[in-house]
Each structure stands twice: as structure tokens, then as C-alpha cells.
Amino acid sequence: MGSHIETELGKLKGIIIKIGNLAESQVTEAVKALLSEPVAEGKEVKKIENRIDKLDVKIDEICQSVFALHQPVASDLRFIMSAMQISNEIERIGDLAISIIKKSKNIKDKHDLIVKFSITDIARQVETITIKTNECFLTRNESTIGEIFILNNTIKNESDEAIHNIINEMKSNSKTVVSGTNLVIVLKHLERISEHCTNIAEYVYFMINAKIIKHEKFGDKKFDTDNLD
């Protein structure tokens, strides 16, 4: 028989997995919308967004009551602290995915631009990092955390390069300014999703090792990424 706090923490873990999966599905829809693949109906996307918001509030409520009633310490304390932060990050991932879906509708000649600036790769990598983030929370696998840090760095570099090229294109061809600007915004959103995933990985690392690594630069993270593929 588990203790009361164990029941609450189990409940919390279940909700985080659920909200993580919902955000992951929103990111998948966002990538589809960007790559002009068939997407779920707007109503469905909105419904999931509402569910994410409700679960985010639910997580806050559980954390508040665990703090007030159980005074968690050690690994329990780290889990609760991380849960509050992770839920916040996931909720933002959901919002950014919605924004990408909306912006994607306003990009003319989207397919040509996406091919020209190699955006498909970036979008697929963002999908991957979202999946890996849910996986790392579930398995608490440190090597997955390392993979997330590396992937985030790649996404950032490739996105920077794509934005640079899009700006140059807009400078030389004023007809591409509207679409180019929207595409830059979408790329920035994709980057932010990747950043939020990295933040989640950092909280998972904190949960496992009781060591705070946020705000450390990628190369400075006291984390062995050398042996990862």
C-alpha cells in the first residue's frame, strides 16, 4: 500500500505524461500545417488546447496541496518543483504550436520557400525533440537528456541560418516580405518549442541529480554529452 503522498505524486506524474502527449500532438499538427500536410480540424486543435490549459491548472492545484499538506523533501520535493515548471513549459509549447498553425495559413508559396530554405529538416527535428522530451520525463534516462541538448543546439543553428537566408531573400525580392516575415516568426516559434523542451530536460536532470543546470550554456553544461551519438 502506497502512502498518501505517493498517491498524489503518482497522480501528478500521470497528468504530466498526459499533458506532454497532448502538446506533442499539437506540435505534430503544427509541423503538418507548416509542411502543407493534411491537418486535424481547427475545432479538434482548439479542444486539445483547452485540455492542456485545464491540466496545467490541475497540476498547479495538486502541487499546491502537496506542498501544504505533505511538506515534501528530497526527491519528492524535486519532483514537485520540477512538475510545476514542466507543466508551465508544456503549456507554452502548446500555445506556440497553435500559433504556428495559424501563421502557416498566411504563408504564400509556402512549399517553395520551405524547400528553398531547408525548413522541413528543422520542423522534423522539432517533432523529434518533443517526442524525446516526453520520453526523458517518462524514463528519466540521462542519455536522452543529452540527446535533447544536442538536438536543441542543432535546431538553433539551422534555424539561425534559415532566418539569415530568408532575410537576404526579402532584401532582394520585396514580394517575399510578407511570407518571409511569417516564416521567420514560425521558425522562431519552432526554436522556442525546442528551448522549452530543453528546459524540461534540465528539470528532469534536476529531478534525477539534484543539480540545477539551467542557464548554463550548451558547451558549459556539466553533463557528459561526449559519448552520445
Added chain:
Amino acid sequence: MHKIESKNINFYYGETQALHDVSLSMKENTVTALIGPSGCGKSTYLRLLNRMNDLIDNTKLTGTILIEGEDIYAKNTNVDDLRKNVGMVFQKPNPFPKSIYENVAYGLKVNGITDKKIIEERVITSIEQVALWGEVKDKLKKSAFELSGGQQQRLCIARALAIQPSILLMDEPTSALDPISTSKIEELIYELKNKYTIVIVTHNMQQAGRVSDTTAFFYMGELIEYDKTKTIFTKPSQKQTEDYITGRFG
């Protein structure tokens, strides 16, 4: 030099070994919390520090306990002097059936202080130290039993302080008190830390977290882990400690 230094302590009640090879040192002007489940040896360890276990028959101690560098179990140790230096407060308030004033003055008188002026000064200072003066100054001649449980406990602390110890041992000092009285005692411990070295046995994890600088976790007579309180409650190194403080023990 540590204020209290115990090395390889083994202690037996008859055939039963209550402490196994415990080595523990405490710095001056710090608060150390001793935690662990009932019967783990924390109170036994505490009582060794002012030789209270000497009063129990058929006990045996091996190892060394040094206070200010002196072996308190050496043959030439004056136990009365030791207990003057190492005061103790118990779980339940235990005032004497005397007036509030006499409760605090009693220890001074039995220790040979006869100068009324000195006694009065010490009584007032001690009662002030425990933040009780405002509550009792107009009824010093009344019986100590007229005070609330929390006030009685603070009076007992004042009684211990009056003989000017440098170490204060507290054996679950708030377990019989309501939350407000508990909070006052905890504030008091925080204040007293500047002048005294305090060792407190507590079953209340949050209290250990709030009042102590270092925490020692005992289990089945062994010292499992001893570290800064912050470390014990955020990242204990031993699984047994983690299980105990998170309530997953046994």
C-alpha cells in the same frame, strides 16, 4: 576544535547494544538535530553527552566523548560540573512544585550561589532570554504550575540557562506543546544558537529542517548519515535517510 566530539561510541543496556560505533562531532554555536525512528538510539546518544545514562543500571560504554577537548568519561571528571556545562531540557515540561522565581533560582542555590543580588540578576536574565519575562514578571511568586505548557517549557529552558551552560541538550522539547508554543521554542532555539551549542532530538522532520544547522540520522543504533541539514533534506546521500525523511520507511 569541535565543541563536542564523540568517537567510536558503542553503548549497551545489559546485553542489548543500543549504539554501534557512532562517531559524531559538533561545532560550537550550532544546532544539531538528531532524527530517526523510535528506538534508533538518538536519545541514548543525547543522554551520553551529560552522562545521564550513568543513572541507569547495567549499562556499558566504549569509545570516547570529548567536550571542549576533555574526555567526559575520564575518571577525574566531575559529573556535577559536566552537567552545569551541559544543560538539558526534556520532552515534557517538568517545573518543580515551587514558584516561577524559585524554579529558576533553584539550580543556582544548589550550586552554592548565595548572593541574592546575583541570583536575582541571573533569574531575570534567564527568563528574559527565553522571552518569558513579559508574561511572568508580575507573578514571579506564583506557582510554576499556573503557567501554560509552553510557558512551563520555556521556564525549564530558563532554569537550564541560569546555571550558564555552554551546551544545551533538548530531548523532543516541543512534542507536548501546541503549534504556537512550539513556534516560540523554535524561535528561542534560533536566538540561543548565538551563545550555546544545541543538540536537539526531534521526531518532527520539519522542525529539524527549521531549527538545525546539521542533522544526524540514526537507525537501529547506527549513525547512517550526518550532514548539513539542507543537504539531508534536499539530497541525502543514503537511501535509508531518503526513505525515512520522505516517509517511505519500513
